[in-house]
Amino acid sequence: MSTEQPKDKIWTAALIVIGDEILSGRTQDKNIAQIASWLNVQGIRLSEVRVVADKMDAIAEAVNILRSRNDYLFTTGGIGPTHDDITVDAIAAALEIDVVIHPTARAILEKYYTDKGGINEGRLRMARAPDGAELIENRKSGAPGIKLGNIFIMAGVPQITAGMLDALTGTLEGGAPLLSSTLGAWAPESEIADILRQSEKANENCQIGSYPFFREGKVGGNFVVRSTDAGALAICTADLRKGLEAAGYEVTDGGI
Amino acid sequence: MSTEQPKDKIWTAALIVIGDEILSGRTQDKNIAQIASWLNVQGIRLSEVRVVADKMDAIAEAVNILRSRNDYLFTTGGIGPTHDDITVDAIAAALEIDVVIHPTARAILEKYYTDKGGINEGRLRMARAPDGAELIENRKSGAPGIKLGNIFIMAGVPQITAGMLDALTGTLEGGAPLLSSTLGAWAPESEIADILRQSEKANENCQIGSYPFFREGKVGGNFVVRSTDAGALAICTADLRKGLEAAGYEVTDGGI
Numbered sequence: 001m002s003t004e005q006p007k008d009k010i011w012t013a014a015l016i017v018i019g020d021e022i023l024s025g026r027t028q029d030k031n032i033a034q035i036a037s038w039l040n041v042q043g044i045r046l047s048e049v050r051v052v053a054d055k056m057d058a059i060a061e062a063v064n065i066l067r068s069r070n071d072y073l074f075t076t077g078g079i080g081p082t083h084d085d086i087t088v089d090a091i092a093a094a095l096e097i098d099v100v101i102h103p104t105a106r107a108i109l110e111k112y113y114t115d116k117g118g119i120n121e122g123r124l125r126m127a128r129a130p131d132g133a134e135l136i137e138n139r140k141s142g143a144p145g146i147k148l149g150n151i152f153i154m155a156g157v158p159q160i161t162a163g164m165l166d167a168l169t170g171t172l173e174g175g176a177p178l179l180s181s182t183l184g185a186w187a188p189e190s191e192i193a194d195i196l197r198q199s200e201k202a203n204e205n206c207q208i209g210s211y212p213f214f215r216e217g218k219v220g221g222n223f224v225v226r227s228t229d230a231g232a233l234a235i236c237t238a239d240l241r242k243g244l245e246a247a248g249y250e251v252t253d254g255g256i
Numbered sequence: 257m258s259t260e261q262p263k264d265k266i267w268t269a270a271l272i273v274i275g276d277e278i279l280s281g282r283t284q285d286k287n288i289a290q291i292a293s294w295l296n297v298q299g300i301r302l303s304e305v306r307v308v309a310d311k312m313d314a315i316a317e318a319v320n321i322l323r324s325r326n327d328y329l330f331t332t333g334g335i336g337p338t339h340d341d342i343t344v345d346a347i348a349a350a351l352e353i354d355v356v357i358h359p360t361a362r363a364i365l366e367k368y369y370t371d372k373g374g375i376n377e378g379r380l381r382m383a384r385a386p387d388g389a390e391l392i393e394n395r396k397s398g399a400p401g402i403k404l405g406n407i408f409i410m411a412g413v414p415q416i417t418a419g420m421l422d423a424l425t426g427t428l429e430g431g432a433p434l435l436s437s438t439l440g441a442w443a444p445e446s447e448i449a450d451i452l453r454q455s456e457k458a459n460e461n462c463q464i465g466s467y468p469f470f471r472e473g474k475v476g477g478n479f480v481v482r483s484t485d486a487g488a489l490a491i492c493t494a495d496l497r498k499g500l501e502a503a504g505y506e507v508t509d510g511g512i
Binding site: 017020021022023024025026027028029030032033034035036037038039040045046047048049050051052053054058080081082083084113116117120121122123125126157159178180188189190191192193194196197200207208209210211212213214224226 | 273276277278279280281282283284285286288289290291292293294295296301302303304305306307308309310314336337338339340369372373376377378379381382397413415434436444445446447448449450452453456463464465466467468469470480482
């Protein structure tokens with residue numbers, strides 16, 4: 001990439017999940033976790049997510065604020081062939097850009113549907129893109145994703161999204177990946193809160209997250225240390241382990 | 257409730273999911289779908305969701321905008337005993353209210369921890385609440401949720417959230433529940449897009465959502481008709497079924 005960036009710049013992305021099916025509770029979202037995990041590997045941090053309805057103004061509002069305050073903006077959902085698929089129109093409207101038929105997308109769809117009944121009006125909708133957009137390869141089915149500036153417009157079906165992420169792997173500039181290590185213990189969070197707080201305070205470049213659970217009738221927790229510095233991560237993890245063991249808990253590497 | 261509301265008012269709620277563990281991809285959120293489904297039964301529509309980090313300003317920004325443009329605001333996460341649990345402080349700061357130890361919450365926690373090692377500093381954190389707040393019963397463990405005006409501050413662990421929702425059932429004013437019916441067919445979305453569009457257009461008080469899937473090596477879809485009017489819902493569903501059957505598809509009630 002051409003622009004010089006400070007070495008320790010934290011690259012951020014936001015995600016907009018578009019779809020009434022998520023807001024109605026009908027569909028359990030899987031794209032937040034999938035995209036978050038993928039971004040971590042690219043050295044990009046997912047900073048915020050919004051789930052919005054299939055409504056032009058709701059999508060446009062989220063697009064304009066999130067694209068301007070993050071390095072990247074991803075959207076999932078609403079790029080299929082049906083009447084409720086309005087993501088392309090909403091993003092084009094938000095950016096005041098015309099929607100055109102993308103010639104390469106059209107060619108891809110014509111080829112994909114050759115032995116599936118050919119192109120039709122619904123299918124051609126999936127070749128529509130904001131003017132000047134590039135395509136994101138769809139390795140699972142026909143219709144491609146769309147890249148417009150720092151906006152990545154992806155499918156809603158998680159398997160198709162996965163294929164698009166795969167196609168984008170290694171193409172986005174990022175920083176040092178966020179590293180993490182996990183310790184687990186059958187410890188009630190409320191008994192070891194002080195140990196967590198002290199370990200985090202003593203290790204400046206690390207954050208510690210506490211994730212309690214109930215299993216087998218017992219309370220326990222996984223404690224995740226995160227840092228972009230491998231050395232600092234190791235020291236903080238060792239420090240936390242020592243604290244938990246001193247309090248009488250057996251500690252499991254990698255979590256329980 | 258005392259305030260007169262128009263009969264056809266659509267009651268809306270927003271949800272803020274608070275937690276680095278969701279944004280890092282470590283934890284798969286389950287509260288969005290759970291709360292969305294529960295709200296439907298209360299006659300309240302989930303209009304928007306935001307996932308934000310464990311950061312004071314990120315939480316406060318989301319709280320202030322969402323509480324003002326929705327009838328209700330729910331939050332999940334960040335009310336435990338550890339240092340990264342800052343939801344109460346962030347919401348109090350957003351509303352410019354002091355944080356106090358809620359005497360009833362303290363009494364609940366003291367009782368809950370009597371035979372579990374007693375109260376300590378971490379556990380007492382869970383009795384903190386914005387001044388003037390009420391409590392939401394926790395039917396699964398000790399620490400209660402918090403109600404402050406139209407804001408409902410809930411746990412992040414889905415089983416505990418479920419118990420709090422259970423305690424709130426029937427206590428929130430809502431409108432007519434959003435009804436839905438689902439038809440399924442092994443139809444590629446791109447072949448029946450026109451049928452969906454026409455059915456929706458012909459049935460004014462209904463929305464039709466199209467949810468494609470890949471299974472058993474074949475493409476299919478579930479088509480969900482939604483309306484607050486049971487009669488309109490039945491007519492639209494019958495209309496859609498007729499359209500799909502006329503196009504040669506076998507239609508499955510309730511979806512595939």
